[in-house]
Amino acid sequence: MKEPLIFEYSLPGRRGPTHAPDTMDAMDGLPADALRDELSGLPEVSELQTVRHFTRLSQQNFSIDTHFYPLGSCTMKYNPRVCNRVAMMPSFINRHPLGPEEHGQGFLHCMFELQDMLKAVTGMTEISLTPMAGAQGEFAGVAMIRAYHLARGDTERRQIIVPDAAHGTNPATATMCGCEVVEIPTMADGDVDIEALRGVLGPQTAGIMLTNPSTLGVFERKIETIAALVHEAGGLLYYDGANLNAILGRALPGDMGFDVIHINLHKTFSTPHGGGGPGSGVVGVNERLQPYLPVPIVGRREIKHGNDQYIWLTGKERPQSIGRLSAFMGNAGILLRAWVYMRLLGARGMLRVSEYATLNANYLMARLVQAGFQAAYPERRASHEFIISLKDIARETSVNTMDFAKALLDRGFHAPTTYFPMLVPECLLIEPTETETMQELDAFVDAMVEIRDLALRDPEEVKKAPLSTPVRRLDDVRAARQLDLAWPGR
Amino acid sequence: MKEPLIFEYSLPGRRGPTHAPDTMDAMDGLPADALRDELSGLPEVSELQTVRHFTRLSQQNFSIDTHFYPLGSCTMKYNPRVCNRVAMMPSFINRHPLGPEEHGQGFLHCMFELQDMLKAVTGMTEISLTPMAGAQGEFAGVAMIRAYHLARGDTERRQIIVPDAAHGTNPATATMCGCEVVEIPTMADGDVDIEALRGVLGPQTAGIMLTNPSTLGVFERKIETIAALVHEAGGLLYYDGANLNAILGRALPGDMGFDVIHINLHKTFSTPHGGGGPGSGVVGVNERLQPYLPVPIVGRREIKHGNDQYIWLTGKERPQSIGRLSAFMGNAGILLRAWVYMRLLGARGMLRVSEYATLNANYLMARLVQAGFQAAYPERRASHEFIISLKDIARETSVNTMDFAKALLDRGFHAPTTYFPMLVPECLLIEPTETETMQELDAFVDAMVEIRDLALRDPEEVKKAPLSTPVRRLDDVRAARQLDLAWPGR
Amino acid sequence: MPFIPHTNDDVAAMLDIIGAQSTEELFQEIPASLRITELAGVPEGMSEADISRLAQQRAAHDGGVVSFIGAGAYEHYIPAAVWDLATRGEFYSAYTPYQAEASQGTLQLVYEYQSMMVALTGLDVSNASLYDGATAFAEACLMAVRANRKSQSRRVVTTRAMHPAYRSVAQTILSNQGIELVELPIRNGTTDLDALAALEGEDFAAVCIQQPGFLGTIEAVDEMTDQAHAANRLVIAVCNPLALAVLKPPGSWGEAGADIACGEGQPLGIPLSSGGPYFGYMTCRKSLVRQMPGRIVGRTVDVDGTPGFTLTLQAREQHIRRSKATSNICTNQGLMVTAATIHMSLLGAEGLRRTAARCHANTRSLAAKLAQLDGVSIAFEQYFHEAVICLDQPVAPVLEALSAHGILGGYDLSDDYPELGNAMLVCATDARSEQEIETYVTCMRDVLAGVQAV
Amino acid sequence: MPFIPHTNDDVAAMLDIIGAQSTEELFQEIPASLRITELAGVPEGMSEADISRLAQQRAAHDGGVVSFIGAGAYEHYIPAAVWDLATRGEFYSAYTPYQAEASQGTLQLVYEYQSMMVALTGLDVSNASLYDGATAFAEACLMAVRANRKSQSRRVVTTRAMHPAYRSVAQTILSNQGIELVELPIRNGTTDLDALAALEGEDFAAVCIQQPGFLGTIEAVDEMTDQAHAANRLVIAVCNPLALAVLKPPGSWGEAGADIACGEGQPLGIPLSSGGPYFGYMTCRKSLVRQMPGRIVGRTVDVDGTPGFTLTLQAREQHIRRSKATSNICTNQGLMVTAATIHMSLLGAEGLRRTAARCHANTRSLAAKLAQLDGVSIAFEQYFHEAVICLDQPVAPVLEALSAHGILGGYDLSDDYPELGNAMLVCATDARSEQEIETYVTCMRDVLAGVQAV
Ligand SMILES: Cc1ncc(COP(=O)(O)O)c(C=O)c1O
Numbered sequence A, B: 001m002k003e004p005l006i007f008e009y010s011l012p013g014r015r016g017p018t019h020a021p022d023t024m025d026a027m028d029g030l031p032a033d034a035l036r037d038e039l040s041g042l043p044e045v046s047e048l049q050t051v052r053h054f055t056r057l058s059q060q061n062f063s064i065d066t067h068f069y070p071l072g073s074c075t076m077k078y079n080p081r082v083c084n085r086v087a088m089m090p091s092f093i094n095r096h097p098l099g100p101e102e103h104g105q106g107f108l109h110c111m112f113e114l115q116d117m118l119k120a121v122t123g124m125t126e127i128s129l130t131p132m133a134g135a136q137g138e139f140a141g142v143a144m145i146r147a148y149h150l151a152r153g154d155t156e157r158r159q160i161i162v163p164d165a166a167h168g169t170n171p172a173t174a175t176m177c178g179c180e181v182v183e184i185p186t187m188a189d190g191d192v193d194i195e196a197l198r199g200v201l202g203p204q205t206a207g208i209m210l211t212n213p214s215t216l217g218v219f220e221r222k223i224e225t226i227a228a229l230v231h232e233a234g235g236l237l238y239y240d241g242a243n244l245n246a247i248l249g250r251a252l253p254g255d256m257g258f259d260v261i262h263i264n265l266h267k268t269f270s271t272p273h274g275g276g277g278p279g280s281g282v283v284g285v286n287e288r289l290q291p292y293l294p295v296p297i298v299g300r301r302e303i304k305h306g307n308d309q310y311i312w313l314t315g316k317e318r319p320q321s322i323g324r325l326s327a328f329m330g331n332a333g334i335l336l337r338a339w340v341y342m343r344l345l346g347a348r349g350m351l352r353v354s355e356y357a358t359l360n361a362n363y364l365m366a367r368l369v370q371a372g373f374q375a376a377y378p379e380r381r382a383s384h385e386f387i388i389s390l391k392d393i394a395r396e397t398s399v400n401t402m403d404f405a406k407a408l409l410d411r412g413f414h415a416p417t418t419y420f421p422m423l424v425p426e427c428l429l430i431e432p433t434e435t436e437t438m439q440e441l442d443a444f445v446d447a448m449v450e451i452r453d454l455a456l457r458d459p460e461e462v463k464k465a466p467l468s469t470p471v472r473r474l475d476d477v478r479a480a481r482q483l484d485l486a487w488p489g490r
Numbered sequence C, D: 001m002p003f004i005p006h007t008n009d010d011v012a013a014m015l016d017i018i019g020a021q022s023t024e025e026l027f028q029e030i031p032a033s034l035r036i037t038e039l040a041g042v043p044e045g046m047s048e049a050d051i052s053r054l055a056q057q058r059a060a061h062d063g064g065v066v067s068f069i070g071a072g073a074y075e076h077y078i079p080a081a082v083w084d085l086a087t088r089g090e091f092y093s094a095y096t097p098y099q100a101e102a103s104q105g106t107l108q109l110v111y112e113y114q115s116m117m118v119a120l121t122g123l124d125v126s127n128a129s130l131y132d133g134a135t136a137f138a139e140a141c142l143m144a145v146r147a148n149r150k151s152q153s154r155r156v157v158t159t160r161a162m163h164p165a166y167r168s169v170a171q172t173i174l175s176n177q178g179i180e181l182v183e184l185p186i187r188n189g190t191t192d193l194d195a196l197a198a199l200e201g202e203d204f205a206a207v208c209i210q211q212p213g214f215l216g217t218i219e220a221v222d223e224m225t226d227q228a229h230a231a232n233r234l235v236i237a238v239c240n241p242l243a244l245a246v247l248k249p250p251g252s253w254g255e256a257g258a259d260i261a262c263g264e265g266q267p268l269g270i271p272l273s274s275g276g277p278y279f280g281y282m283t284c285r286k287s288l289v290r291q292m293p294g295r296i297v298g299r300t301v302d303v304d305g306t307p308g309f310t311l312t313l314q315a316r317e318q319h320i321r322r323s324k325a326t327s328n329i330c331t332n333q334g335l336m337v338t339a340a341t342i343h344m345s346l347l348g349a350e351g352l353r354r355t356a357a358r359c360h361a362n363t364r365s366l367a368a369k370l371a372q373l374d375g376v377s378i379a380f381e382q383y384f385h386e387a388v389i390c391l392d393q394p395v396a397p398v399l400e401a402l403s404a405h406g407i408l409g410g411y412d413l414s415d416d417y418p419e420l421g422n423a424m425l426v427c428a429t430d431a432r433s434e435q436e437i438e439t440y441v442t443c444m445r446d447v448l449a450g451v452q453a454v
């Protein structure tokens, strides 16, 4: 059943809210010409209508809590409920960001521990928790790289090298930081083309941005060579930590030679994805970049009578910082969730994360290959994710990756990431994560085989998908051409 | 998509829970022969599997939060979320029932206020909060009536008079209290047959149980006469408060002559129905029955320095009490929710409850009658609910009330109560409640008309319903004959 | 106007359709003599913000204590997921699944619940819940009287080892039907078997055994069961379901097993909440199912042959059977069953066993430490997770002094069991930390010293 | 093993299919030189019960205060339904709606959100959120520089009346692209219009106006907007969205309205939470939509003609446009938008207006009462819901003394605005009761007396 817009339930004069003061106080302290006459365009609905509307809408979503959601590069693992419970404890959610440190020791203590644990899992020297998503972490990282070069008078280093398989945020970030993007190709085996890299390195090189394991689902084996080459050329190395889940407790980006890293806490550390966010893109650096870390950072002051005191370090203590990235300290509530998750798992639990994430990915890849699907890198071990290319099936049957994706929805699975990375044609990037069972993966294989077989038999039938979702395939072209971005009924 | 049983997800050896102690302590304080060797038959599943399973199951329910739910006699109105929030405040949910009064003044204060408000809305002298649902309230009431007669040496009064339209709990309760049930008929206009009543009154009469408005959806106009007759005969009057929503703030059962009343807080005062319960069936009495009220009751002790102290009154203070009805004090958390609801609404809000509940019912009845449906009591005002009889349609088309009910499900409406009260053939008891909009009622009328028209055109099509629910019409006979009441896989 | 969605235009249009001038007119069938127009004694309404603030202030009075009271209600850790899921609107705001096709969520869940209770108790079938442990016990007695074909008796044997409140609730309920409870005395904290033996030859419908008993102790369930069956008495087991994760299930008591098991479901994921809502569970042998009170869910198929769930055996219930029903219960404790089912799924057998064992270990540790204090002793050696502690002075003032320190030190047994002297029942569940136990012991030492000093 | 569902049999079967001996082997492509086998510095795991207890202990340090701080983050009453609904698993655990047909819930909700923000700001189109108010402001500046076809300038006019943290975040972000922020001084708490006039003739991409300003005061938005447009500068409005329930919307400023509006969404149902997660909102004229950063949801139809929702104009975004994208933002603040949309639906226009008006009245009452104390004065007469209070002594020690009494008395302005002297910013929202305001005033009286006494 189609759910109307909330505005369609609205009628002028529905009885007043119980959620606001009973009376309208006078706005008598303000000049009349600063005020608005009326506010139309918000719905007037009852609490029941609101609850019913948004409950029904929620049921139209696929989500981890309802479906297997193997969206590659996004680490859609289970979000433990206790993390939310803790982050919503009254004293935490009611704490004002500018409240004095004395009244925030509980929160700051957690944040200090979080910083320490993040150092341990990255091998970096210091952490700043402030970036609010991966892309902002990238911004912080590249801005630090620039600040580093500038501080050394190295003003010409403006090029950021990015492999062609990189996530779109990498080149976009470089541009936002006023850098120039230089793309280098990937070799047939999935590793970076070292010769091409050599070719672009030089005195203009600010640094390189790498994901390892890469978005191709393989571990970059020559990472140490790459690090040596870039450092020799005077550049720095940026680690895009979106895939940290694959190597948690197995290898440290710091050991690989990276100077700066961001981590998506909403991926590896399982804070909720919330229908698009919020996330957290905390950054870590080695000594080189330490002075430039964005503020604030949580510090500790030893005080006389035993107990330590946790404090904010700001621009005062960190004059070379690239500065602030958010009005306050970033996505504190998300950081708290990650703190709970990390303390729950502990050191051994974290090693198991990468162990089972990798096991699940390699198993699913093996099963799909054995079922006749084409892996993009069949000779390689999968990391926590892997790529299947449907280009042969697409050629034979005209059923393409998008059709597969929609047919999966009808079978109760959220589709993997489609058409990314762009260099593999007709690709599915599949990331099962460690929280799924073997039995769920088997069911996914069955669905894939069923769709493939149907495609060979009756391709038009597959192209009709999805049939069981609240709407069928949507007209994206019309959406972009005949823009309808807000309810016109106002 | 069909959701498997939780047991079907289970595999022996799924990794241990994080929700329990890490280790198994020894049971060394107990003799070996008191222990069990193993515990099989509980599922071994992960937290994600549990969350996903029960989230998916929940989505298979119709509920107030998702659907219009006009289940007559059940008052399926909106359950405000704030009531749950308050009842779940840590200090409330962690309070031990046997904790000392000093550490429960907050809770007890709320309960004392609740008792006072309930006195006000019923016109009774004193309240006991302990009964855990309507039926238990009835038990308490009839037990008090018996205790009253016995205390007066009136040992022969064992008959409880019940109209034929009464809810099944009324006669069942009388039996549970060791009484004999005497049924009296209803007249064509929906009121009790006074002559029949006269005929059954006598020295054996313990009392009468009445709902007013009755389950026929009409107000018993001769209530004062009835009260006089019963009292004259030496009997007492029991008020089944399931329908209090209809007259909240309009008339007081105490004024009508009732000696004892129960109220379903999960109806009139909107505590959740929870898929079957919990409810609360608080009882109120006039002076006559006061000594017999079930314990505990919340009392107040005036203490010197201003503040009052709230205390428990138990069998010590109330030696004539019929006794305890629950191990502790009843459904405290449900009582708290009702307290929040009543304080939110206040006196004026309560009057509006009955006003709009009655308006909605009369409007919906009028619309359905205008659309050609047959009201059971067309000459009467509806109370907060009313009855439609489908007997003519059923005769003409063979589409019966059950078919209508299932066809409503396909149209996004929970069915009204069917085949109750039994004295109206092919009946639907429809209770829209005050929290639904006129627009929702209109949509319901449209659905009813659509089904009726389809029944006239193509009755077999209606009989196929439901088609859109997770399962289609279920085989109840098989369910009762081939009993499958627990997962056999253990 | 809280929760009422009507606009003035709506009201006018609706009155027009009804053919009434005003909403007042709709109440015209209420005799004028009975009409009121205001509710004196109910305060004015408040906003959601104000009621939240008020509730917060009230709640603030009640917190900040550490409890070592059990006595039928136990604080256990409840995983966050339990109530997040149970309070989803689709569970929270649905009602009894009368329309099975629109209630498969609740119905399947209850079927799973029934299966789990069957597993825990080792019996064949379960109902969908009763109000609480005490009423479940009372219903079990009624059921046994109805069901025992070999006995004509309206008498049931119970014991002082049973929860006093359960006995008192059963008394309230059974006395109205003239059913008599015959109470056995205790010896060493458990039922006096000699007194039981002395009833030989008498006709009773059933014998009731609580395991563990109210005093935490372990009954001779095998012996008592066999003896009861030999005398044609049914056996009603009253058990803490969490204890059943480690204790022998009623279905395995003696040769043939108990006939009915029942008890308080609260330890399975339900918060203390001042005493409710909890839920009573009940399971029994298959042969007794038609005498069982309460709702029952069965698995069947739909017209397409797809498996599905529905309420079944409704002919036992009041809405069909009316005055001949097995019980008057209608609304039960569905939401609590929802939470319990999720709780048991999350913990699994292993989680429940570990929790039970931790409670046992914690209480043993507490009792042992208390017993090292002067003037404190442990009354009975074998117990599950509650221990009777005897003092050399009256209990009430000691508990009061502890309470002033924020410690609820236990349940005073003096009223219910004067025969035990200055005794109290202490309980340290998994929710109590080692440190809290230490604090209790230290506090007790100070309190006893203080009292002695005076 | 937390959250990992594999049995030993599963693992063996899986390795078998993979053709590996052990899970270790799966990591063989990581050079041996880089392999580690443990994580020093991460403590051992704990059970859910233990982490909950630990968190509870930590949280206990942070509560029990009453805050009169605003300065960009505001405590408002949030109806219980808001977060009950927003944390439903289907919202909480979904991601960006890449598969539109499987995400209509989130997509329709965002479309509704966009519609509401358009209504509040009076502009044409909205995006689906940015990180927070400060980054939204920075993105608005970048957008204006890209979008202003009539200007070649990489300079933007801002003002000291703007939130200092917003200016500093914008500085961090804009400086990397060589975009310069030119800051106007303040006079009487608002932007110095003479200083603005003095920029006449110079080329700027945009003028930024915060309404109400950081100091709570009211800017001459109409005049500033018209003047900016006359000079071919775009106008960026930075507004508290709750204030827009009562204040003139940016779309109506001056003759033509502002071009871009942005700001902090937190007052719309998001808890304070130590500073985040909040969300930045952004709306603009239709003609600028292709320059807008962030996701946008559009309404379209499916193959059957049924209306539905999808992400649109993705060609602006990094995953398509890569280095030429309008911004690098990918993950946004979706869950916060979910909560805000529910919050706005529950309150409606009337509820938001009453809340805004109550904040105004409460702060006026607080400021007036404080100003009656010796040595306290109100700096500026017209303000929305924050007032600058001047003391006759340094602010920091006074705030510290208040804090010791559990009152967070305001935001010390001495660092950011030394030109205001001993000044602080106080805020009393709808969440502050009359009694709390009284307590503050009383406490302040005592503190000032105490300080004077010394
Ligand atoms: C490889 C990679 N890098 C960077 C990002 C950007 O992270 P975020 O979406 O948190 O900004 C993502 C995630 O979407 C990613 O998959």
Ligand SMILES: Cc1ncc(COP(=O)(O)O)c(C=O)c1O
Pocket: B073, B074, B133, B134, B135, B136, B167, B169, B170, B211, B215, B240, B242, B243, B264, B279, B280, B281, C329, C330, C331
């Ligand atoms: C008229 C009537 N009386 C009594 C009851 C019994 O109430 P409860 O279900 O709370 O036991 C009900 C509700 O089901 C009812 O509708």
